[in-house]
Amino acid sequence: MLQSDTYRNNFIPLGDSGGEELMTSICTEPKFSIGQRCILVQTPQGNVLWDCITYLDPSTIEFIKSKGGLKAICISHPHYYTTHLEWALVFDCPVYIAEEDSEWLSRADSEKRRKFVDDESEEIVEGVSAIKTGGHFSGSLVLHCSLGGRKKLLIADSFVTTPSALYHIDRLPGTTSFAFMWAVPNMIPLPPAELVKMWHAIRPFEFESTHGAFVGQEVRDKNVKGRVLESMKIQTRAMGWHDHALLEQSWP
Numbered sequence: 001m002l003q004s005d006t007y008r009n010n011f012i013p014l015g016d017s018g019g020e021e022l023m024t025s026i027c028t029e030p031k032f033s034i035g036q037r038c039i040l041v042q043t044p045q046g047n048v049l050w051d052c053i054t055y056l057d058p059s060t061i062e063f064i065k066s067k068g069g070l071k072a073i074c075i076s077h078p079h080y081y082t083t084h085l086e087w088a089l090v091f092d093c094p095v096y097i098a099e100e101d102s103e104w105l106s107r108a109d110s111e112k113r114r115k116f117v118d119d120e121s122e123e124i125v126e127g128v129s130a131i132k133t134g135g136h137f138s139g140s141l142v143l144h145c146s147l148g149g150r151k152k153l154l155i156a157d158s159f160v161t162t163p164s165a166l167y168h169i170d171r172l173p174g175t176t177s178f179a180f181m182w183a184v185p186n187m188i189p190l191p192p193a194e195l196v197k198m199w200h201a202i203r204p205f206e207f208e209s210t211h212g213a214f215v216g217q218e219v220r221d222k223n224v225k226g227r228v229l230e231s232m233k234i235q236t237r238a239m240g241w242h243d244h245a246l247l248e249q250s251w252p
């Protein structure tokens with residue numbers, strides 16, 4: 001586990017209404033590794049930590065416990081496995097991970113904290129469900145929740161939030177809100193066959209906002225689900241496909 005007086009974790013509310021007052025970004029400064037955040041999701045049935053960061057210090061433990069502790073941790077994909085066993089031990093809770101990605105685990109789970117998501121979706125606590133999209137990794141997950149009467153999708157980088165997603169008013173046709181990547185740093189996109197599987201995974205779920213892997217990646221739009229599909233189609237056409245099942249999909 002990272003231990004240093006150099007680092008500290010920041011706690012940043014995602015918003016002050018619409019359920020976002022129940023969501024808090026936790027991220028380490030100065031930036032450590034790729035600088036992803038985890039998100040504390042508060043619900044009456046118990047709190048869920050979405051994804052994980054390396055640094056866990058007394059201030060972070062005190063903050064989370066002041067909000068009611070953790071009922072569960074759910075991790076989107078192996079890039080964010082990091083110190084999840086230490087977090088699970090401190091908060092005495094299980095960690096949900098996709099069964100397909102278990103090959104990437106490198107440490108023994110002596111306390112049996114890990115729970116593997118086998119099905120296409122699994123309810124973590126009431127009103128909060130992990131959805132298996134695959135793509136970025138075979139078992140990549142997103143998290144669907146209803147907070148304050150608003151439905152939200154926490155996407156990590158299973159769906160990569162693009163700059164144009166955050167500045168979408170009057171944007172030019174053909175610009176995307178999301179990218180769908182096998183390797184983000186090397187910019188290797190996923191093929192349409194994977195995109196259509198990802199679309200079918202999330203299609204049954206409604207949501208009005210997405211929340212990405214890094215602080216500030218909030219996309220708020222009642223049509224954000226349509227923007228996910230639009231982005232998939234733009235990526236498909238850009239790769240030279242003009243006759244594919246994905247292009248026939250529609251929403252609503």
